Amino acid sequence: MKVTHRFLPLIALAFLALSCAKEEGVEAKKAELESLKTESNEIANQIKEIEAELMQLDPDYAKANQKSILITTAQAKRGRFEHYVEVTGSVLSKKNVNISAETSGRILEVPAVEGMRVEKGAVLARIDSESIQRSIDELENNMDLANTLFEKQERLWNQQIGTEVQFLEAKNRKEGLERNLASVKTELAKAIIRAPFAGTIETVQVRLGELVQPGASMFQFVGDSDLFIEADISESYVGVLSKGDSVDVSFPSINQSLQTKVSAVGAIINSNNRTFKVEVFLPRIPMVKPNMISVLKIQDYENNDAVIVPSYLILSDNRGDYIFVVEGGVAKKKYVERGKSFDRDTEILKGIEGNEVLVDKGFREVGDNFNVNVAQQ
Structure with a gap:
């Protein structure tokens, strides 16, 4: 059907009227819904208030409606209930020593390096001993002469020839040289620095060619045996912990644990952190090294x-x-x-x-x- 131009304005007005009526109806519904929600919330609040009042006035009602x-x-x-004190401790060695020079001289050799593990008697350093060796050579030559003179004087004395004084002088000279030679050889042995026991070299404090004197510090040396654990315990546990108490020890770095005992309890409180020292016996365990961190669980109540x-x-x-x-x-x-x-x-x-x-x-x-x-x- 063909619509003429004169009807188009009328059609547009009709559509506009329908659209406005529809929009007015939606807005009215929205307003009505909001009004009902408001009334519902007010009624719900009133119900809660009345219920709360009834619950306070009537316990039976409260119990029935709860x-x-x-x-x-x-x-x-x-x-059985057990309580433990948990603290962090450090592995130490009773064989933690500072090795010093016992004779003077220049360092000729330092085979030891930090972190090296060595056996007992291993050479750590050598000190120049040329002058000591010359003294030994001279004393040995004098010893040869003294021995010869003593042997001759002894034969004469046995034949009752010569005086007793001559025999005793020869004997005394020989024995004096023997003592001197032994003393100098001891000095020669001190020129070679050796490990006093099996352990680890912590620090090397000398250099090749350096001149050292008796008492000069050369190495910090830690033994692998006689290890123990030391920990600081709060002073609030004074009198609670004692020697012989059971201790559970764990080493987080190597995932190992064991049970041992308290070997010593300190008698002095540290004024800085209000703690006292506790030592725990540590049997020999592979991979456990000095300065390793450990966790101690000490039972203080049951x-x-x-x-x-x-x-x-x-x-x-x-x-x-x-x-x-x-x-x-x-x-x-x-x-x-x-x-x-x-x-x-x-x-x-x-x-x-x-x-x-x-x-x-x-x-x-x-x-x-x-x-x-x-x-x-």
């Missing part, structure tokens, strides 16, 4: 008949510590006196007997006398 909270439970237990609960279930308010227990489908608030805590468990001294069922998951949502529904675990 919603059950879904929870899980845990069992309080009675048994109770063979303790009430034990998970530490995270204990809450606190102005009155004290408490936990929630389940009695007949209702959560009950029980105030407790806690003892020591270790490894996520806490000893309970008073408040429960150890056979209670505790509120576990959901313990922060419940309150005293709240209805609870235990979920299947």
Whole structure:
């Protein structure tokens, strides 16, 4: 059908009217919905207020209308509870020595290097001993003459020829030279610096060609045996720890552990950090080296008949510590006196007997006398 130009304005006006009517209807519906939501919120708030007032005025109504909270439970237990002191210690050696020169001279050789492990008697350094060697050569020549004169004088004395004084002088000269020669040979031995025992060279403090004097420090040397662990313990444990106490030792770097005992307890408190020293015996273990870090667990308390609960279930308010227990489908608030805590468990001294069922998951949502529904675990 062909529409003439004269009808087009009328059609446009009709469409415009329909569009405006539709838009007005949508806005009206939106306004009506907002009004209903506002009324609903006001009614809900009024219901809550009235319910709260009824719960305060009528406990039976409160109990009947209280919603059950879904929870899980845990069992309080009675048994052995142990507490440990955990501290960091360091492996040390009783054979940690500073090796010094015993004679003067120039360093000719230094085979030792830092970090080298050597056996007992290994050569660490050599000191120039030419003058000592010349003294030995001279004394040996004098010894040859003295021995010859003594032997001749001894034969004459045996034949009762000569005087006793001549024989004793020859003997004394010979023995004096022997003592001198032994002394100089000892000095010669000191020119060679050797390891006093098997161990590791920590530091080398001399250089090739350097002139040293008796007493000059040359090496810091640490033995591989006679190792022990030293740790600093807080002064609050004075009197608690004693020699012979059991110790669990672990070495995080090599993933090894062992059980040993306290070998010594310090008698002095360090005024800087308020701690005292504790030494722990360390048997010989492969891969354990001096200065290695260790973790010590020292038992300082035990109770063979303790009430034990998970530490995270204990809450606190102005009155004290408490936990929630389940009695007949209702959560009950029980105030407790806690003892020591270790490894996520806490000893309970008073408040429960150890056979209670505790509120576990959901313990922060419940309150005293709240209805609870235990979920299947």
